[in-house]
Amino acid sequence: MTENKNKASLKSVLSISNPKVFDAVKMMISILIALAITFVVLCLVSSNPVNAMITILTGPLSKTRYIGAVIESFIPYAFAGLAAGVLFSAGAFNLGAEGIFILSGAVVTAIAITPVTTSPVLHPILCFLGAMIFGGVLMILPSFLKAKFGTNEMVVSLMLNSIYAGIAAYVVRTFLGTLKRGGNSSKDYLATAKIPYLYQPLRITACFFLLIAVTIILYLVMKKSRLGYQIRLAGSNPRFAEYSGISAFKLAISTAAIAGVLSGMGAATCLLTQTTFYTPSQSLVGIGFSGMLLSMLGRNNPIGIVIAAFMIKYLEQGTAVLYFVDTSVPSEIVAIVEGIIIMLISSQHFLRKFRERRLLKEGLEEHAE
Amino acid sequence: MSETILKLDKVTKVYPNGTVANRDINMEFEKGEIHSVVGENGAGKSTLMKMIFGIEKPSSGTITYKGEETHFNSSMDAIHVGIGMVHQHFMLIPSFSIVDNIILGEEPTKGVFIDTKEAAKRCQELSDKYDFELDVTAKVSTLSVAKRQKVEILKTLYRNAELIILDEPTSVLTPQETEKLFDQLRFFKEQGHTIIFISHKLEEVKQISDKISVIRNGVSKGTYLNSELTMEQLTNLIIGRDLDNDMDEYKTHEDFHNEKALEVKGLHMERNGKPVLNNVSFAVKCGEILGVAGVEGNGQQELVKCITGLEETKYTGEIYICGKTVGDMNIRGRRDIGMAYIPEDRMVDGVAGNLPISDNLISTYYTREDINGKVFMDSKAIAKVSDNLIKTFAVKTKNADTTVNSLSGGNVQKVVVAREYNTNSKFMIAEQPTHGIDIGSAEFVHHKLIEMRNAGAGILLVSADLNEVVDLSDRIIVMFNGKIAGYFPDANNVNESDLGMYMLGAKRQSEEEIGGALND
Numbered sequence: 001m002t003e004n005k006n007k008a009s010l011k012s013v014l015s016i017s018n019p020k021v022f023d024a025v026k027m028m029i030s031i032l033i034a035l036a037i038t039f040v041v042l043c044l045v046s047s048n049p050v051n052a053m054i055t056i057l058t059g060p061l062s063k064t065r066y067i068g069a070v071i072e073s074f075i076p077y078a079f080a081g082l083a084a085g086v087l088f089s090a091g092a093f094n095l096g097a098e099g100i101f102i103l104s105g106a107v108v109t110a111i112a113i114t115p116v117t118t119s120p121v122l123h124p125i126l127c128f129l130g131a132m133i134f135g136g137v138l139m140i141l142p143s144f145l146k147a148k149f150g151t152n153e154m155v156v157s158l159m160l161n162s163i164y165a166g167i168a169a170y171v172v173r174t175f176l177g178t179l180k181r182g183g184n185s186s187k188d189y190l191a192t193a194k195i196p197y198l199y200q201p202l203r204i205t206a207c208f209f210l211l212i213a214v215t216i217i218l219y220l221v222m223k224k225s226r227l228g229y230q231i232r233l234a235g236s237n238p239r240f241a242e243y244s245g246i247s248a249f250k251l252a253i254s255t256a257a258i259a260g261v262l263s264g265m266g267a268a269t270c271l272l273t274q275t276t277f278y279t280p281s282q283s284l285v286g287i288g289f290s291g292m293l294l295s296m297l298g299r300n301n302p303i304g305i306v307i308a309a310f311m312i313k314y315l316e317q318g319t320a321v322l323y324f325v326d327t328s329v330p331s332e333i334v335a336i337v338e339g340i341i342i343m344l345i346s347s348q349h350f351l352r353k354f355r356e357r358r359l360l361k362e363g364l365e366e367h368a369e
Numbered sequence: 370m371s372e373t374i375l376k377l378d379k380v381t382k383v384y385p386n387g388t389v390a391n392r393d394i395n396m397e398f399e400k401g402e403i404h405s406v407v408g409e410n411g412a413g414k415s416t417l418m419k420m421i422f423g424i425e426k427p428s429s430g431t432i433t434y435k436g437e438e439t440h441f442n443s444s445m446d447a448i449h450v451g452i453g454m455v456h457q458h459f460m461l462i463p464s465f466s467i468v469d470n471i472i473l474g475e476e477p478t479k480g481v482f483i484d485t486k487e488a489a490k491r492c493q494e495l496s497d498k499y500d501f502e503l504d505v506t507a508k509v510s511t512l513s514v515a516k517r518q519k520v521e522i523l524k525t526l527y528r529n530a531e532l533i534i535l536d537e538p539t540s541v542l543t544p545q546e547t548e549k550l551f552d553q554l555r556f557f558k559e560q561g562h563t564i565i566f567i568s569h570k571l572e573e574v575k576q577i578s579d580k581i582s583v584i585r586n587g588v589s590k591g592t593y594l595n596s597e598l599t600m601e602q603l604t605n606l607i608i609g610r611d612l613d614n615d616m617d618e619y620k621t622h623e624d625f626h627n628e629k630a631l632e633v634k635g636l637h638m639e640r641n642g643k644p645v646l647n648n649v650s651f652a653v654k655c656g657e658i659l660g661v662a663g664v665e666g667n668g669q670q671e672l673v674k675c676i677t678g679l680e681e682t683k684y685t686g687e688i689y690i691c692g693k694t695v696g697d698m699n700i701r702g703r704r705d706i707g708m709a710y711i712p713e714d715r716m717v718d719g720v721a722g723n724l725p726i727s728d729n730l731i732s733t734y735y736t737r738e739d740i741n742g743k744v745f746m747d748s749k750a751i752a753k754v755s756d757n758l759i760k761t762f763a764v765k766t767k768n769a770d771t772t773v774n775s776l777s778g779g780n781v782q783k784v785v786v787a788r789e790y791n792t793n794s795k796f797m798i799a800e801q802p803t804h805g806i807d808i809g810s811a812e813f814v815h816h817k818l819i820e821m822r823n824a825g826a827g828i829l830l831v832s833a834d835l836n837e838v839v840d841l842s843d844r845i846i847v848m849f850n851g852k853i854a855g856y857f858p859d860a861n862n863v864n865e866s867d868l869g870m871y872m873l874g875a876k877r878q879s880e881e882e883i884g885g886a887l888n889d
Contacts, residue, residue: 226741239718
């Protein structure tokens, strides 16, 4: 009897009518379709599409320094994705991470070129703190304006992106710049500010562990804490959150602050591990926006976002490896994969018919019982 | 001799969330009859009508109209072949005149311009022919609900509808207005129109119908001649058991020392210069249900918003919840001093549809100690609380992880009521607590409200369903035009048509009599 019941409940847990299972299946099918389409494109541009495909998928594993490059480069993107994930979960369409990245990059640079301390431990930490505090405070602005005055946060945050980028360029040129390089770039970072490799071949730094720790904490906050509960409620139905007595204002401010802090972390990580100086028009451009795509790929789930960031960077590295042997394939091909997956998983209709048929069948069976 | 105008053959509808709304429905409608389709709310009547009217497409099965199988892509197609529908929620543009509303989409033209004279003439003729007593040049925003409904019906007649579907037409009408509507429907019938009448008010169905089709749980339970069916048989067909209507026997009468759960004194609020609440004063005592009756839109919504703290417009007057003045407290503060609230529109305010039931069962007290650990929320305790509530409230679901969206209306409402019940509040606002849910769930909700009342909670029941107000309440106030128009200290001794007079503003009591609402 109980065995029968267990079987039935197992069946319902694994059934396609379970939204979680459905999402997972949808994700997997989306990835397969995206890869299949990529292969079709490869057939069009490459003389040896099979090899090209294999290289994209396995290339990064062929040398430790390739996988090291993936590990180093995906971390800032993962932070950007986490920041966007927090905002999106709360139903806030604050697209300001891009500007925050660029401006807190200037903050990191200001601290990193100044001999504030001689300790190689303390110096990077100060850089991080500066970026995090700055990012946290600045990110609040669009959410504050929305909660207080009903402005459209998407418009405000996009505008602020330009403004913040302008301020960053001005600050670097006027206060942090050097004539040594052409263009608008900062002075070199002091050696104490750089974050050293803990394991050189895989380019693992303390930032890698920081990301893991932050991801786990964020996951727990989102799933288990009262703040996470508030975010879920407000993200799902803001009027219900208000009805339940959750202050929309406080929530908007705190989620924006968290997202800003995460963006600041991302900026500091990128600059202190991958570069030795800051060029506002290059160093961090595009990371904040990519974060939003990664958040969509990871379904706003912190762990999903980090996996998505790794996957995309892995594929990019794969195309880079391919480029060494076959220059006919442009590295932009990764964007195809990314775009198709996002399109498919965000589509309400994709696979819906399939699910409906299953639900109909199950519904009828249940009736029959 | 009878002629079949509409035939449904094995019509099935499955919604994307997996709800099987209709299954293998067979039904035949004959020309020139008034044919009621009855069933509990959520039984699948509205879905069936939407398929006939082309708003939804059947998942399988065929619909034949005048001998031809229909494949409507939208309601436009249905209108073109002569099917009209009057929706429960009117589809009118308030700032337009009656004529403009009626001709919208079918304007008579003169060259490139709308022939306004011709349009007005035709509308007026139509209105006069059917004795609607409308001035068709009036703006819709100035009309009463009953008149707006007439405009909706005129709209279908203007489009030469032969088959008119009326979805819960009486839910917004007073008893007097309902009588009038029925006279008109009988006249339509004489003119050869076919009427499909959707309702869950059985007295009305018995009064007006030639034939009655019953839907239960999405499945057709057959079509019967009205004359061959007694009320008891009909009830049995609809819910599969006898309905227990008398709530009084569940009430106990303990003394709660006249303690007051809510006191409202001199509440006044204006919107666009017009008073929407006008010197409203009353009290809800612990251990009683105070019913607020009234036609929708007479200040009840605003009253509830003022009490809950969700109103954004400034108001004057005093509100005390459990003896404490609320001042400009927000809803959190008011909940903390003892308020619970079942909102009117459960899907908009009462739940987060794509979150699990368990999340929805704790939202108004998620900070409470018993479901929180030191750092995180205690998921085991939450699971226990939700499982208990699901069991106590008989929520039909596989488990607490199911999303609320996949539940039926009645079960969603049970989730809302269960949550508010579990706040253990001394004061509860129940706003349309059984609106649009099945009879079984409604009965359940009613019992729970009485249980809370018996345990000493004061309940403010705001409902457009007059039967509900009369059956549940201990005392009743009637609202008209933002004012309390009548106060009835004993709900057991009120006459529904008398209440109707107060609801329509035809009668009102003296200030002294109304004062009893606060001071009794």
